[in-house]
Amino acid sequence: MFTGIITGVGRIAALRDLGSTTQHGKCLTISVPPGYLADVGLGDSIALNGACMTVTHIDLAANTFDIAISAESLARTSGLAEVGRRINLEKALQAHDRLGGHIVSGHVDGVGTVSTFAQVGESWTLGILAPLELARFMAYKGSITVNGVSLTVNTVTDGPDGCEIRINLIPHTVENTSLGDLAAGHAVNLEVDTVARYVERMLQQESVK
Numbered sequence: 639m640f641t642g643i644i645t646g647v648g649r650i651a652a653l654r655d656l657g658s659t660t661q662h663g664k665c666l667t668i669s670v671p672p673g674y675l676a677d678v679g680l681g682d683s684i685a686l687n688g689a690c691m692t693v694t695h696i697d698l699a700a701n702t703f704d705i706a707i708s709a710e711s712l713a714r715t716s717g718l719a720e721v722g723r724r725i726n727l728e729k730a731l732q733a734h735d736r737l738g739g740h741i742v743s744g745h746v747d748g749v750g751t752v753s754t755f756a757q758v759g760e761s762w763t764l765g766i767l768a769p770l771e772l773a774r775f776m777a778y779k780g781s782i783t784v785n786g787v788s789l790t791v792n793t794v795t796d797g798p799d800g801c802e803i804r805i806n807l808i809p810h811t812v813e814n815t816s817l818g819d820l821a822a823g824h825a826v827n828l829e830v831d832t833v834a835r836y837v838e839r840m841l842q843q844e845s846v847k
Contacts, residue, residue: 639731640685642739642781642788644815646674646727648686651702653721663708664719665694670701670727678703683730683744687717687816688786688827690730690744715746716825717785724816726786739788740781746827748772750784753802755820762807764789764820768828773801774838775830783829787815 652667668686675696678684682693684703689711695704712719731737750772754765766784768776776782776794782803783789789811793804812818820826 640728640742640744641737642742642783644726645729646671647816648725648727650721650723661709665706667702667704685728685744685786687725688783689715689746715827716749726815741832742783747830748828749825750828752820752822752824764805766803768800770800775834776801776803781831785826
């Protein structure tokens with residue numbers, strides 16, 4: 639379980655195949671800021687750009703850790719197969735932690751496309767085109783996770799192929815996450831609000847009674 643509050647920004651330092659076919663996944667080596675791994679152990683969960691992954695190797699001297707990612711996860715996420723790319727990191731929530739963002743599972747629901755990223759005053763406006771299957775979960779002032787970051791939706795505009803959401807990013811978010819690297823056309827990982835997912839399921843059950 640996560641909160642969408644980023645605890646560090648890492649970089650994909652290396653990538654190697656776990657097999658010789660497209661059905662095999664990859665091993666990622668992630669470089670992190672000094673000291674970030676001090677309380678991390680083998681088997682711990684860390685969200686990479688919003689996708690929950692398991693730590694399989696730690697090198698404290700090199701400030702790196704490894705994760706294994708399946709071909710299925712690679713096909714359903716973005717930004718996890720490019721050496722040198724900066725990625726958002728969040729360690730799993732502990733029982734005594736503050737829930738500063740919202741409840742995040744670390745399971746990416748779909749991939750959106752950045753439609754605009756522009757500075758407005760001291761902040762930035764981030765526009766994202768969400769796919770049709772996720773559009774029903776988007777709501778004004780609702781929560782959305784973008785590349786692992788808990789954010790608030792400011793506007794929702796529906797269209798035939800999905801919807802466009804607009805989000806305001808304060809300078810702190812831009813400076814302390816990898817969202818500042820975004821540009822129009824970039825793909826982003828999206829996770830919808832957990833409560834919205836359950837409400838949608840309950841409404842489905844009501845409709846078949």
